[in-house]
Amino acid sequence: MKIGPFASLLAAVLLAAAPLRAQEHAEAPASAAAAETAQAEKVDIITPHITDGNHMEVPWILPPFFKEITLPHFEPVHIGPVTLDLSPTKHVVFLFIGAILLFTLLTVSARRHARATRSGQAPKGGPNVAEAMILYIRNEVILPNVGHHGEKFVPYLLTVFFFILTLNLLGLVPFGSTATGNISVTATLAFLTFVTVEVAGIRANGWGYLNTLFYWNNDLPVVMRPLMFLIMSPVEMIGKLTKPFALAIRLFANMTAGHIVVLAFVGLFFGFAGTVLTFSSLVALAPITMAVLIMVLEIFVAFLQAFIFTLLSSVFIGQIREAHH
Amino acid sequence: MADDPLRKPGSASSLGAAGRYAGLGLQFAISIVFFLFVGQWLDGRFGTEPLFLYLGVFVGAGAAFYSMYRSLMADQRRDEEQARESEREGRGR
Numbered sequence: 001m002k003i004g005p006f007a008s009l010l011a012a013v014l015l016a017a018a019p020l021r022a023q024e025h026a027e028a029p030a031s032a033a034a035a036e037t038a039q040a041e042k043v044d045i046i047t048p049h050i051t052d053g054n055h056m057e058v059p060w061i062l063p064p065f066f067k068e069i070t071l072p073h074f075e076p077v078h079i080g081p082v083t084l085d086l087s088p089t090k091h092v093v094f095l096f097i098g099a100i101l102l103f104t105l106l107t108v109s110a111r112r113h114a115r116a117t118r119s120g121q122a123p124k125g126g127p128n129v130a131e132a133m134i135l136y137i138r139n140e141v142i143l144p145n146v147g148h149h150g151e152k153f154v155p156y157l158l159t160v161f162f163f164i165l166t167l168n169l170l171g172l173v174p175f176g177s178t179a180t181g182n183i184s185v186t187a188t189l190a191f192l193t194f195v196t197v198e199v200a201g202i203r204a205n206g207w208g209y210l211n212t213l214f215y216w217n218n219d220l221p222v223v224m225r226p227l228m229f230l231i232m233s234p235v236e237m238i239g240k241l242t243k244p245f246a247l248a249i250r251l252f253a254n255m256t257a258g259h260i261v262v263l264a265f266v267g268l269f270f271g272f273a274g275t276v277l278t279f280s281s282l283v284a285l286a287p288i289t290m291a292v293l294i295m296v297l298e299i300f301v302a303f304l305q306a307f308i309f310t311l312l313s314s315v316f317i318g319q320i321r322e323a324h325h
Numbered sequence: 326m327a328d329d330p331l332r333k334p335g336s337a338s339s340l341g342a343a344g345r346y347a348g349l350g351l352q353f354a355i356s357i358v359f360f361l362f363v364g365q366w367l368d369g370r371f372g373t374e375p376l377f378l379y380l381g382v383f384v385g386a387g388a389a390f391y392s393m394y395r396s397l398m399a400d401q402r403r404d405e406e407q408a409r410e411s412e413r414e415g416r417g418r
Binding site for chain 2: 231232234235236238239242243245246250312315316319322323
């Protein structure tokens with residue numbers, strides 16, 4: 001039984017490499033495949049960690065030091081023909097934890113910062129860190145990219161940055177879950193950016209906004225104008241939609257991929273533990289080292305992806321506001 | 326923006342320029358597929374298979390390329406304008 005994973009892996013490789021042989025010995029691979037699926041169900045530590053659900057694990061004082069709790073279920077709400085299940089899931093809980101944490105940290109920081117400034121001193125600790133990050137994002141990322149009078153967009157973009165950053169980092173703490181590893185969350189964030197970009201375009205360009213939606217070129221011959229209108233307008237609209245789509249996919253994929261890599265390395269540990277009997281703990285050093293290193297990389301990625309989302313949102317806002325040029 | 330004493334010349338903007346074109350590839354692909362389906366629909370309407378389907382692929386690719394060209398040209402114009410502006414500011418100081 002102890003060589004189960006290895007044997008099933010071998011069987012899978014043989015199955016893929018030599019279909020003819022597998023046909024001859026039809027019985028053995030079939031049972032091996034069954035064992036493989038049973039084994040796969042047993043050791044799947046990745047899927048439950050990266051997917052959403054109505055269960056979550058919380059720390060507990062008694063062994064095994066965690067407890068699985070089931071989140072409350074609300075009756076679905078009916079609005080016309082639409083049925084909405086508003087029950088909280090694991091990621092919803094972490095959205096709220098992130099929001100509350102961020103609100104508390106930043107309001108406390110702001111208050112302490114104001115107090116330090118009033119007394120004529122430089123702020124220390126947390127407020128200082130918050131100030132450095134806010135000023136960097138504001139002065140290096142938002143204002144140069146949004147363009148003239150970009151101050152109006154600073155509150156939204158800073159909120160997006162810190163919210164995404166908090167959610168990303170919450171996925172790295174024990175018992176944490178990455179809400180930004182959920183395509184619905186990233187799609188909603190990207191949709192908010194999309195609305196902000198379009199509203200900014202309407203406000204900056206007025207009726208000229210229609211030029212970013214439809215294509216009408218007065219330099220063309222009269223016959224060509226409607227033809228080019230019909231061909232180019234869909235392309236312009238597709239171009240509008242691909243930007244937030246890419247934003248959503250980029251954040252979702254980056255956050256999910258890192259977790260899968262870490263969990264796959266941790267999974268290797270269990271794989272080795274069953275096979276290389278006496279050396280198991282030594283062999284496990286390699287995947288554990290890799291998992292820790294990837295985890296460090298993940299901390300960097302958490303900052304990077306929040307930064308990229310904010311940067312690209314600023315770039316898109318700046319782009320559409322200058323569209324009339 | 327220019328009167329903001331804290332603002333230094335942008336360093337993040339080069340990364341932003343790269344990100345600006347990240348959506349173009351997807352736009353290219355979706356444009357081709359969109360016009361491919363339009364062509365297929367037209368073929369179904371007029372029974373001209375596969376004329377409009379092929380035409381759609383080329384029209385989609387061409388239109389996406391032209392859209393890309395336009396956005397690149399607009400960005401270049403904007404960069405030149407910005408460079409001129411900062412040059413003026415530098416002289417005035």
